[in-house]
Amino acid sequence: MPIHEYECKACGHQFEFLLLPTTTAAPACPECQSQDLDKRLSGFALSTAEITKARVKQARKALAQSKDYKDKQVAEAEHIKEHVAEYMPPRD
Ligand SMILES: [Zn+2]
Structure with missing residues (x-):
């Protein structure tokens, strides 16, 4: 299950977004709902x-x-x- 790590460019909040095969919506910041995100490379992304x-x-x-x-x-x-x-x- 790929977990992507994002950093919100708007407020700097860092969060993980679990990308399910059924997920069609773009990830948004849980703090400010901004979709202006930086995708971070995570060493923990692999199971x-x-x-x-x-x-x-x-x-x-x-x-x-x-x-x-x-x-x-x-x-x-x-x-x-x-x-x-x-x-x-x-x-x-
Ligand atoms: Zn944010």
């Missing part, structure tokens, strides 16, 4: 699912480009193991 999807896509692309992917994975796993052993000694 977690969309971000995850994008990351999986990116990871797959990287995997396809990486010939020594498995070696890297093994090296990383070894590194994590060492790291964990170093900072988290096994408990009895």
